Amino acid sequence: MSHLATQSTGTVDRILDVAERLFAENGFHATSLRQITQDAEVNLAAVNYHFGSKQALIVAVFKRRLDALNSARLARLDELLASDAPPALEAVLDAFVRPAIVFTHASDETGHRFMRILLRAFADQDADLHAALSSEYAHVMRRFAAAIAETLPDHCPDRIRRQLDFIVGALTHTMAESGHDDPGQIADDLVRFSAAGLGSLPHPSLQTANQVGAKGTLEIVR
Amino acid sequence: MSHLATQSTGTVDRILDVAERLFAENGFHATSLRQITQDAEVNLAAVNYHFGSKQALIVAVFKRRLDALNSARLARLDELLASDAPPALEAVLDAFVRPAIVFTHASDETGHRFMRILLRAFADQDADLHAALSSEYAHVMRRFAAAIAETLPDHCPDRIRRQLDFIVGALTHTMAESGHDDPGQIADDLVRFSAAGLGSLPHPSLQTANQVGAKGTLEIVR
DNA sequence: GCCTGATTCAAACAGATGTTTGATAATACT
């Protein structure tokens, strides 16, 4: 018993909040359980009691926020697909990009903090972390890749998915580094930037036999 | 005495090589000096003797490779600017992107390893590291931003610099995550992608008064 | 030869780390 089965006090939430902040500020390894439990005003043993280990705590911190972000993305995508007309490329990209940007620039610093953790997760190639996240993220990325492929029917889906990696990189980097600029402006720029980039794909008619083996990010974190 | 003043045996080089590998594999904090010195077959105290501290070793690992990469970039940019005709946007972007991609996909795994460290440096917002790198990188980024601004004379330089952040993000992410695909193909795609994105900048004529305060990545690591 | 500086080495230092333990307090159930 012990792990996972509880929903009682604010202890586990307080741990998650403080851990999220400290992970973003100092990194996973550099943040000690004593630091977390002290700031959260809980006992040192509470982390191992409620989560099982430090590693499990890291994963828990991620899943909590990622669920919200991806839900927002998919909600916007569903809304797009519900209408009769096929969605424009810009609209699909906007559904993917804007929720992330908006979340990052939330009034409190929560979003910005979390996005720096996300960038860290890309850097730290932590096997457990990737495994935990891929189960959630894979679904989302597949749906967006499919929606984009539908707006660019002439193009190879693998190629599109590779380009999507560019967008993810630009988005992640921008979210982690950007200051307190106007989030709407940033989202506008990135959507336009990405749409133009995708639109510049050469037509497959003159495509020579090139390998698209492409073990890109898609297979690692989504 | 002690620090920095030596160039004797292969001890310091052996430490740098092993440290670079382990930092890329496990991160800075997760890599211990005992691990490094054991793999390098040198004494534990050698790191503190030759570099002064673990932090100084981290910086040293970076500077060694970054010098080579940025030199290659600037050499290609100079070559471009030397010709009479003003360079095309794609050519400037290529001079920035391709050396990084090629270096990342070097025959040995050195390049790929190092690029994962670089991504880690973006994630870990280490003050000392940023300070050490900015002194070198700032020069390079300023020159490329200027060259790009010259090929897009109508546009606001601040805006261009912000777009350059998108490219850096896409490049860094791609280099850190991409497998053993064809590097030339990746560079081609990214250059075309970036050029199209930059080319889609709206003309300043209809530019409303929007702030471009933009404390982007440029000021942090270059 | 001897001496001087630079380098290596084994050992110890002082602390921080994640995790476990066993007791204690709080809560829920019957």
Place this chain on the structure above:
DNA sequence: AGTATTATCAAACATCTGTTTGAATCAGGC
């Protein structure tokens, strides 16, 4: 009521961390 489960707590566990020390070894100059 009383019993069982859940949660919190202080303390200790074993291990790892970066750094320092002082003696041993090597180099080259005189």
